[in-house]
Amino acid sequence: MKRFMKYAEIRQLHAEGFSINSIAKKLNMSRNTVKDYMGMAPEEFEDFLISLRHRSKKLDPFRDPILHWLQEHPDLTGAQVHDWLEERMSFRGATENTVRNYVNELREMYHIPKKIQHRNYSATPESFPGQQGQVDFGQTVVKKKTGGHKRLYFIAFVLSHSRYKYVEWLDRPFRTADVVRCHENAFAYYEGMPAEMVYDQDALLAVSENAGDLILTAEFTKYQTARGFKVYLCRKSDPESKGKIEQVVKFVKYNFSKNRVFDQLATWNEACLAWLKRTGNRKVHHNIKKRPFEVHALEKQHLQKVSTTYLFEHHLSSSIPRTIHKDNVIRYLQNRYSVPSGTYREQASNKAYLQIIEGRTLLIRLKPTGPVLATHPLSEKKGIVISDPRHRVKSESKRSLLIHELSDAFSNKAGIQWFIEALTEKYPRHLIDQLKVIQQTIRAHPNSIEAALKDIQKLQLISGNDFRDMAYSLDRQVQLSSSPDVSLNPKYMEWKAPERSSDTYLNVLKGGRGS
Template sequence: MYLEIQQLKKLGLNKSQIARRLGISRNTVYKYINMTPEEFEDMLEHMEVRQKKLDCIKEKLITWLKQYPDISSAQIHDWIKERYPDLTVGESTVRCYVSQLRKEYSIPKIKVTRQYEAVEDLPMGQQMQVDFGQVTVRNTFHQPQKLWFMACVLSHSRYKFVYWLDRPFTTADVIQAHEQAFAFYGGLPQEIVYDQDHLILVSENGGDLIYTKEFANYLAYRSFKVYMCKKGDPESKGKVENVVGYVKKNFARHRTYYNLAQWSEDCLAWLERTGNGKVHQTTKKIPAEVFQQERLYLRPFQEQYFITQVKASITRVVRKDNTILYAGNRYSFPLGTYDDKGKRVGLKIQSDTLTIYDWETGEVLAQHAICHEKGKLIQNTNHKRDRSKGIQALMQQVAGRFPEPDQATLFLKEIYQRKQRYMRDQLQKIQEVMNKANPHSGVIGQALAYCLTYQLYSAAAFSDAVQHFMQQAQRQQAHHHEHQPEIKPTMLGHQSHSQVKAEIRDPQVYIRILEGESLCQKA
């Protein structure tokens, strides 16, 4: 490789040309192109003695490659991280090392390829294939301009037609493009092949195709047969797939955009000159000449379909998070728009505004400014859940149970400031405590005052305060009963007891007794 790089350098090729000629990266060319033979020899000597990081598990890697020839370097890198966590190595190092092992031990990577069978050309006038494409070109101000197109091709003659727009297609646009194609061909084919595009098909439904409303009406009017490709099988319409690529690379690339009318006119001229005027590489015939015979087999094309009443019908299915996907971004709806029945909505694009409406009723559900970035969530503020509404109502309800609701409201607001995420749990805890306490005991008011005084703002602190004052009240009540003299009722077992009168003595008698004089001695 070093010698080849030096030889091509002498021939005057630049670095990019050398990289393309040898199939190597430009970084590799930069590394060797100015290296002297002596420097190259020193590098080789250094490489011979250099120990590589993955040499310690080389035998294991060879085993994996032999056992699983189709394994990727990325998966091997993941296995190394899983089974050898102490071995730190980059993915590019693994890729180079595995590539070298495959060459050294002749373990090519197995590729599963799909087998195709050549088929005879379909009869004249039987089939047309349709597909959509998108290109980005430069306008007269050298600014990027996106363009969308629908390509059509008759399967037998390979006669092509392209319809252009400077905005995304709607169902009405698709119908209009069909009408223009039929007018261009001067007739209709028996069958049209489509990919599963949301502008045409709502659901495959196990073979019972469900079309969009407008396209179903159009299909009933024109009465052509539809062949819908299965998901993941674009090769079923390979002819038009080639046409899409041909339009992008041969017509649109490096062409300046002036306006849509000029662009469409230039495309028709290109079709006549090149797209339909050159020999086709497969049929070895000129499509325009073969089409002169095929047009006789097309069904008659009469008046154009009346589409002025067809509404723009870019449709989307509402996702579980009440959003839709459009142009790589998520656009929101009011909460409750989603249902589990696959609710569909329509989209209207006007300038830089995206209007989303109910597909059945036509009711406008949301409007958004179109975002030109990717991966963004565009959400109106009124589409967000008001998470504080339920909490505020519950706070008012709990505060109303306190003897002083104003003080309770202040207390609950302080808790909300500190524990907003757990406010519902806090309120439920406070309610449980209040349910257990005696509402007439006054402990609720005491506990509230205590928490406010000492700035204890939590349900746990309130619960502890209530428990404290309840225990205090119980102790006071028990102490009161201990000092209350016990009064025994008189036993009225005999009627004569009620007639007994106590003796009345002079108080001086009791004074003398207290002084120590015996009453018996006096007597």
């Protein structure tokens, strides 16, 4: 039906005086196809369509399995079907475009529509060989072979120049030790290490030690220092900084894991490595127009050699990440342990780090190396709550007291309220640190805080450190403007330089040889 409609449009446009080139451009068709269609009478074109129905196609022997895949998974892409044909049928006799066209015909014939998801990415500058690698995390929910569903987590690496990828999966959230181990596996897979690695501001890699200004965690810093690669931290979902790895995460989700059935983690990772070899690193990349594995063969000569295996077990601390739940408890070994009331906060990461002392005592911290938030004896029982009575009492929080103090210090109530709300949204876990910076600034520069707040709001600078620097700068300008300037003192304005005759200067220019 679609071909017949095109045929009718071509004849109508030709009758209206359009040229073959104009018709081809207008209908997005090739010039030769338009010319062939125009040379057929309606009866001849009908016979042509009938012949197409009975013409055998290269993918006809695989029609039933492809149709079964589409009916079971209507959101399958042509690229996935192409990969599945190679993986499950060992068939390599068709290009991806051929498979895509065949899939589209089956969708139309059997009325299997496909829901398309759109996502915009920005172009990113190309990197030199061996210059940069990018890292990101992803997760997805897949069907289990035994029934039900399973959430899986993965870490993805890509070399920015060659687009050569590496992926590793876990059936639980990643810990810092897992991230280090996966880095070592990726460098072994790449046969070297790039000079720079790009990351999200992820809790596994970066925490605040300066009122929200990001640094690496102590655990990852030890590894990064030992290996010597540079680190660049960027904002989450920032295609301008890490668009290449964003595309890889999407590729892994929608080409490898989508509609795949999970059995065991080991076999899942083996299948992923096979997919990387077969498709992920073999398929021609749409930007560089080359196969990543071929470009990597040249790029690996520029990678830094990784001589020995990093013994990360001896470098990382024994902190165990856990989630703080709404009822202000963390779960460990089928028990629940309390933290102080108010520790859990809406829209915050609510991460805690556990440390076991001599197998008897549980320490809970908000940072891997931070102060102890709670201490509990480890229980050998199961399914119980171990609670500290002091955690149930909550007086007015330090944060509330700081907010009241800061609000009273400013006459611009609307401005300080905006600033505190903006800081709360940007630094949910480090708000008190930010408020303390403002508190110290008020004490150090009381005469400049109102003007600093006005400038901060105008420039949309959401940081206590920026507020401090602005107040200091304004205070300094006031001090300089009020300091005495001898050039403006009336006493010195009456002074005049002594006047000499021109003969004096002529003698100086002659060099004074006669004297």
